[in-house]
Amino acid sequence: MPPTTSRTPWRKLLYVKQEYPDNHVDDTFLEELQKNANVRHYEYWSVVLESTIISQHISSIVIFVAIFIYLYFGSLSSHDLITLGTVGTAIGYGFWDWSNTMLMPDSNYQRRKIFKGALLFFLTLLGLTPILKTLTEKTSEDTIWALTVILFLANLAFHDYGSGNRRNIKYPGSLSTNAAIFASVVLASRLKTNLHVFGLMSFAVEWFALFPMLRRQVRSISNRGNLALTIVLFLTATTLFSQISPAIVVIYILGMAFLTFVCPFWLIWIQRYKNILLFNLAPQQPRSSEQRNTPMVLIVPSSYPVQGIYYMLRHPSLFRNIFCPILLTIVWGIGILIFGLAFLLKLQAHALIAAKCPAAVAWIVCIIFVLLEVGVLSILFYLIILPIYQDGLFDRVLKLRGLKHVLHQNDGNDMAKCMRGVHGGLWILLLQIIVLVLTFPVNLVPVLGQIVYFSVNGWILTFGLRFYYDVEIRNLSVNQSRKQAWGRKHDYMAFGAVAVGFEMIPIANILFMWTNIVGSALWVADEIERDMIESQQENSQSLMGQIPHSPVEDAPPEYTPGNNFNLSGLSGQQQYYAPQQQRQQYQNQPQDPFNHQGSSNNPYARQGSPMIPPKNKKHPDLE
Structure with a gap:
């Protein structure tokens, strides 16, 4: 019975000649394959809780629109709105200051600075109120309503929905805030008095600039507090709009239910189709030095x-x-227009009048026909x-x-x-x-x-x-x-x-x-x-595939950042080839291809085009 010869185990090394065919796929090839290794699996109620930040912002926009409608129709006085905004801001600032865990020793100075800034801001806003009232006063109401919708949609799209109270960002969501303030300015021009405008603008600043900071603070402190705030905003928006339009209330409730409960379920349901494969061997088409230096053409x-x-x-x-063509176009257009109005118009009008056509009708019809004739001549040109x-x-x-x-x-x-x-x-x-x-x-x-x-x-x-x-x-x-x-x-x-x-x-x-x-x-x-x-x-790839192959020993060629290698013939003996121009450059230099200390690194052997490392000499990186 002949002795059985055992083959050496297959290794995942391209530069090593092994006793396996080139198309061999070993059983161990996919052992390190990982599927959805870094995918975060969501829980339904945690996603519902995370979606409350979107619900809160939508509710705040609905509340602001409802307050404007009450103010516009006189159901809410400007004094009540200013009082409500001032009291709410004071309470919110007190809670924010109390819950802030990053208080400095000079907190009294910070409070004085905040109060001085707030006072200066509201005095400036009071002085600018007459200008804001007349800024878009001449614009039609249809344009105002359409522009308001677009701006609030921009506010909703660009709002900072990031979690936590991120203090490293001084003005989070500035684009969203600016869009909301601009929408408030547009709406303020529809109000009756300067006091109404001041009340709406001060409330807009408090609602869209300061209130989001308070919401982030509540969310970073307590999930229950965040959930309670969401419910309060939802009930407030529903109550305010119930007196305006019950149909909008129904749409708002259905939208909030879909966003808060259906969308999280949808996200978790489609997560089953996520399929991320991680593998330590990433196949990639080799590129030559010429290809790497060639800029890619991006077509937009x-x-x-x-x-x-x-x-x-x-x-x-x-x-x-x-x-020349622009000059010809201008001259031709002016010329045929003068020709049509000075010659063709009179000729055709007199012909129609001679045919018993009323003079007014004849001139109107002829003007239309002359313009059409000028257009046809322009098209021919x-x-x-x-x-x-x-x-x-x-x-x-x-x-x-x-x-x-x-x-x-x-x-x-x-x-x-x-x-x-x-x-x-x-x-x-x-x-x-x-x-x-x-x-x-x-x-x-x-x-x-x-x-x-x-x-x-x-x-x-x-x-x-x-x-x-x-x-x-x-x-x-x-x-x-x-x-x-x-x-x-x-x-x-x-x-x-x-x-x-x-x-x-x-x-x-x-x-x-x-x-x-x-x-x-x-x-x-x-x-x-x-x-x-x-x-x-x-x-280039087809030409590189025609280079004759030579066997390579069990050691890879040296690679330095200054040398560019071409992988070629991987379907044959798995070896490296250097670009022909660089091979000719080093062909006559008697240097050791594995010499790291020489004044000039020669990555190529003298024996010919293929790089053949010397026998019985290991690469230093493999020792």
Whole structure:
């Protein structure tokens, strides 16, 4: 019976030649795998208690709005509000001072300083009351209510919900506080007297600047006190709004119940799908020194209209490309407008009057027709003349980016591409006009309407700006370009929404329509450079895989911060290769590759391209 030979245990070392195939997966490979090792498992009632800080802040906003409504309709006098705020502030400060465990020996001085600051602040507020009352007095009430809602939503979104009484932050949640105070200023302009304005503004400062500090103090001291404060605020908000709108009370109660009880359950329920794997061996694609030194191209489509403006300012030579078309546009627009009003208007009006049409109707109809004719002539000029300059500006930007070779790589019949470009350009222009007209009523919807309007028209605008690149450089058909634009609709909308916003600015849109072209060219240039980098990386990896392998002894090569290594051939003998340029640099230097004391570290052996460490010599890091 032949003797059985036992194999040495497999080790998780890439630089060691082992008697196992390259695709071997050992049973011990996943022994150190950890699943959800650092995941915090929540308890339901602890999450409910943590959610009270959000409930408290929502309740405080509801209470403030209710107090404003009572003050606005005269159900609450300004004297009562000032008295209530002053007494509440005094009680809150007394509790805060008593519970503060960080009292200094000079606490009396601190109290005097606080009282002096409070007195100075309220005297200043009293002096500014007439200005605050008339600050937004001429603004319509619809705008006031909408702006108030937006500001309170900002206050709710940016409020400091951090736990504990963090004394290292002097002014926590300053953006949230400023939004709430600004909302109070906006609401104060709707009140009747200066005393009402002073009462509301002083209460706003106490409620949105000082009261959150007291809530954090209570929360850091006692969970029961925090829960009691939450219940008090909830009952106060419900009681105040029950006299204003029972429907809002029902919505408020349901919202608080959902936030306090349903959302914590939801969080715990979805926690079962959390799957975090921790493993000490992190597989990563090796990168050469050239790849590590190559900057990654970050593409954010919405930033390119702004980049186009900045790029044009940095390259004044581009203004020579747009000076002539801008001058032609202005001259052509003024010329056809004068021609239409001075010649066509009289000719058409007299013709209608001669046809027994009333004079007033004839002149009104002719003015409308003349404006339409001027618009049609402008569109024809835009369609025939301006694309020549637009394409030239696009090419100029690509040349400045060092991509001149891209312009000469396009194959195909130039006449066919030209006809295809004219046909596609006309189709895009007509589509732009139709969509602009159809989506214009959407602007009547506040905020959301403008977003939809800019996004839809922005997609078409971006399609038109990149159409030249698709058709005449990439040699795509109109249908292929359209499919690509629809497949990347989110990127196109992001770019186009900003570009349309710039082109909506009066007078300056003559310049922005050209900077948008520069921005689209920069976008294309970044995409081309990104594709070139990825292609070079793939070619480099494929070439490195063709280097012949040599066996490596049971010791890793030296690595110093100044030397860059390429991992290659891991599917073969698992060895390291150095970049060819650095190998040639050290090839003729008779130095020990494991010499740490020499004047120049040679990480490479003299025997050839692969680094072969000398036999019977251990690496110092492994001893």
